[in-house]
Amino acid sequence: MVEGLLTRALLFSLMLCVPAYAQQTVRVAQEMRPLYPRDYYLQELLQSALAISDKPYTISYVDVHPHQQRILYMLDGERVDVHWSMTSPAREKLAIAVKVPLFKGLIGQRVLLAHPKLARELSTVESVSQLRHFSAVQGHDWPDTNILAANNLPVKPVANYQTMFRLTAQQRVDYFPRSVIEVVDELQAHQQMQLQIVDHVVLNYPSAFYFFVSKNRPELAAHLRQGLDVLIQRGEFDALFTRYFSANLETLSLASRRHIMLANPFYIESP
Known part of the structure; x- marks a missing residue:
């Protein structure tokens, strides 16, 4: 025992x-x-x-x-x-x-990176129909590419992240939409390309x-x-x-920018 x-x-x-x-x-x-x-x-x-x-x-x-x-x-x-x-x-x-x-949903708020020669013209855009006269670049596998296409916006899909900045700087595309969360830091990291954030305009679509x-x-x-x-x-x-x-x-002074609303048919908001 x-x-x-x-x-x-x-x-x-x-x-x-x-x-x-x-x-x-x-x-x-x-x-x-x-x-x-x-x-x-x-x-x-x-x-x-x-x-x-x-x-x-x-x-x-x-x-x-x-x-x-x-x-x-x-x-x-x-x-x-x-x-x-x-x-x-x-x-x-x-x-x-x-x-x-x-x-907090800000991934769907996009300001535009562009070459200085195009930035002024882009800053006057007031509607989706006006934006259709310009071409964008996005990642080939990004949801954003499909969102822009669903709104009948011309978009060039590209596989390489750095190439998107180069194409924009070379004016082979007109603008590169970037989230308000990331754009300031990215612009600073690509100073040598002399891109700038387009004034007055922000694209806005629901996303998470x-x-x-x-x-x-x-x-x-x-x-x-x-x-x-x-x-x-x-x-x-x-x-x-x-x-x-x-x-x-x-x-970025988002409150004072013109918000151009885009539909996102690929997003269902969680309850």
């Missing part, structure tokens, strides 16, 4: 030494390109949201080619668990969309930018959503967003 009690005591002590949850690695796609403040914001937001979970997650960044659709396909395999992206019905079929708009999680990791998606909800309730989500983006948004 004494021997049995000793055995049970030993087993109990061993159980106490085992953590409630084993350490779990979260493999996050990191595009092989220069990183911008928006990337660091998303990294910090992801880390903060997962830290709220009672499961100890460790984040590991996986270098990937900057090809949005290809990265989302990778979520279906064994290499990547999390990526962030603008949403579309096709993308939500590939992975679990954690439906918290990470940029989400974390996408592999369908193989539904518990991770649930913990991430829970963490984001807690950050919102505490005011930490707003504080982080303000720290990263308030200065640039103020620079």
Whole structure:
């Protein structure tokens, strides 16, 4: 009997030494390109949201080619668990969309980058019909490309991110729509191309930018959503967003710009 009690005591002590949850690695796609403040914001937001979970997650960044659709396909395999992206019905079929708009819907507000020779003319545009006289460039696999095309706006799909800036600078296209979240930092990074932000105009279409999680990791998606909800309730989500983006948004003076509304038939707002 004494021997049995000793055995049970030993087993109990061993159980106490085992953590409630084993350490779990979260493999996050990191595009092989220069990183911008928006990337660091998303990294910090992801880390903060997962830290709220009672499961100890460790984040590991996986270098990937900057090809949005290809990265989302990778979520279906064994290499990547999390990526962030603008949403579309096709993308939500590939992975679990954690439906918290990470940029508060501002991903669908687009100012125009253009060569100085074209910027003045573009600044006078007041309607979608007038904008149809100009050509845009966008990523070949970006939802934005389909959105512009659905509004009958001429758009050139391009695979390479840097090429889009070069084509705009060379006036081989007329403008490059960029989100108000990213444009100021991108313009600064491409100063040598002498592009400028077109005055007075901003395109506006409903959209959202989400974390996408592999369908193989539904518990991770649930913990991430829970963490984001807690950050919102505490005011930490707003504080982080303000720290990263308030200065640039103020620079763009969005309230005083002409908002040209575009339809987005590829977006259904979450309830």
